[in-house]
Amino acid sequence: METEQFRQFGKTAIDIIADYYINIRERDVLPSVLPEDFIRLMPENAPESPEKWQELLEDFQKKVIPAITHWHSPQFHSYFPVGVSLASIVGSLLCSGLGIKGSTWISSPACTELEVVVVSWLAKMLGLPEYFQNTAAGPGGGVIQGSASESTLVCLLAAKHRMLREMKASNKEIDEDRIKTKFVIYTSDQSNSSVEKSGVLGSMITRLLKTDNNGQLRGETLKKAFENDKSKGLIPCYVVASYGTTGTCAFDPIDEIGPICREEGVWLHIDAAYAGTAFVCPEYRHLMKGIEYVDSFVFNPHKWMLVNYDCSVLYVKDCFDLIKTFDVKGDIDVNDEKETVFPQYRYWQIPCSRRFRALKLWIVLKIYGASGVRDLVRTQVNLANHFASLVRGDSRLVIEPEPSMTVVCFRLRKGDFLTEKLLEYLVNQKKIFMVAAIFRNHYVIRMVICSQFTTKDDVDRSWNTIQDGVNYVLSHSHRFNHRKSLLTNRRLSLDIERV
Ligand SMILES: Cc1ncc(COP(=O)(O)O)c(C=O)c1O
Structure with missing residues (x-):
């Protein structure tokens, strides 16, 4: 051409x-x-x-x-928002336009250094601990990964490596291969399935722990799980807690979980893939109480921060935990204090090469500013609250659990079967798209404000569509075959978030 x-x-x-x-x-x-x-x-x-x-x-x-x-x-x-903005589209275009690949600093200095700048900006914007900023003193820093799933896996591998190093330091004779089979990862039964996938990829025993009535993983539950496994000779190694579970957007109490992990020397990772963006607003920062216990934290600007896929930012307290795991050639001096401001990012991730993803983030932050991101979060949370108030005004429906961020879960009082039929009916109409979750053994429909273009009128339109569906399903309830799905083809069926 x-x-x-x-x-x-x-x-x-x-x-x-x-x-x-x-x-x-x-x-x-x-x-x-x-x-x-x-x-x-x-x-x-x-x-x-x-x-x-x-x-x-x-x-x-x-x-x-x-x-x-x-x-x-x-x-x-449905699901969670996928980031897009006209500014970010231009960022993707410029990134493709340059056609570069950043693997080492010299392969494109701006590719590495702009990333250092923007991830440090972001850490400040979210109010994360200072040690996560590449530009602050200490070995902590941030890096852009392709996805939250990758970030969770990267930290799992680093946690495993760190645990092994520590065990070897106190006993040089240990049988590494045998010890590794005893490591356990813990997460809640509400966490994203990517956590369980990490356990599979990283060959680690995985425990999905029961959550409380609010969908949160409690410290007491984690402590008991540690004790139980230790009594069987297993070794707690990695905990993934959530800030914003996929089903209902629950926040795990890190002030309870953190001290338990610290006492056992277990790596604590936070998956804040969607909800992490909310911390740009100071009014949500109380939800990150205990963050100082955390070894790593991931959130996806490619979800709620207007950045086109892919852009997932991972912060680690000590980048040398990643480097010691992935620098198989021994290129990096692990005493080099400059590593966080002058990183060889290929040792902070799985692939050798990397795209210039920082460009998209930089452009979005410059074009919208921190205030633009705050406005988006607040506007969308207000829209979700508006929707919740409409649902509350309809005695045929119940909201459960309480809305969190832009996630409002609701169901028909007349039962789960009809709630499922309602969702199928609505999806077949194609005017609105939502998915389901299971919460406290009930089938709930998740209504999430996703599009940045959604206005109050649009929410009212969605509500009218839902009400038409409720009228239809309740007036035809006798016609539904209790076994046969309304959907003609299961390939079109709806994802249900983890039970
Ligand atoms: C809480 C949570 N964690 C992780 C993920 C997976 O994100 P990614 O597609 O970036 O791997 C999702 C996806 O929606 C999620 O909701």
Whole structure:
């Protein structure tokens, strides 16, 4: 492709994106396609001869767009938000435009150094402990990873390595291979499934501990689990607590969990993938009481902070725990105090190479400012509260648990079966998209304010759609076959958050 063609292609693509967002309300949130419809539209083989970019964009409009779920529709209320902003799209474009790969400092100095700058800015914006700032004294710092799942795995591997080093320091004769099989990871039964996946990937015994009536992992429960495992000769090694569980956005009490982990020398990691962004607002910082006990903390600007996927920021108290685990060549001097301001980031992560993701973050922070992010959080929490007040006004529905951040869970008083039918009915209508969670053995529908474009009128529109669904389901309840799902194809079925 010639540069002049690129200019036209790129400008047209930008126009398409701009129009897509301007007209986002005109589309149903869910596409009207069945599995494999899209594959059938595509040729069996790649084109032999080059095609024109104009034809390609026509295909994009006619074939791709009708087969996507519109995550930024104001009626998208599923999962958690996925970050996007027009500013961040430009950041992604510039990042791709430069086409660089940062693996060492010299491979692109700005790629490393801008990351050091923006993750330090973020640590201050969220009010995290000073030792997480790369630019502060000490071995702590932040790094951009691809996902919270990766960050949780990276810290699991580092926790395992640290525990082994400490055990070897007191007994050189230990059988490393045998000891490693005794390490245990603990998390709550409400944590994201990525934590359990880390346990599988890191070959560690995993305990999903029971939460209390608010979906929180209590210190007492953790302590008992440690004691139980120790009595069997197992070794507590890694705890993942949540600030904002995926199902109901519960916050684990770190002031209870932290001292127990510290006493046992167990690595404590916080998964704040979605809700971490809320700490830009000082009024939410009481929820991070006990943060000083934490070894690592991850949150995803690619969820609630307007940054396009992927951008997950991981903070560690001691970067040498990562380096000692991943620097298999022994490149780094572990006494180098400059490592946090001049990091060889490839030893803080799994891949060798890395994208210039800091560019997106930098652009978003500059274009929106910290106040822009605070406004987004506050506006969306207010919208969720508005929705909750509408639900509370309808005696056929009950909210459970109490709303947290932008997550409002509700169910029909008439029972779980009809609540499930309500969700299926609504999803089949394609005007609104929500998923379910199980809370205290009840099937609840999660309504999350996700799109940055959602206004109070949009929430009212979603509420009207839900009320129509409630009317329909309650007036047709006798017709539902108690075994057969309303959904015609289970591939379209809804994810249910962990029981
Ligand atoms: C609390 C929590 N942790 C982790 C994840 C996984 O995030 P990622 O896709 O960045 O791995 C999610 C996804 O929604 C989540 O809600």
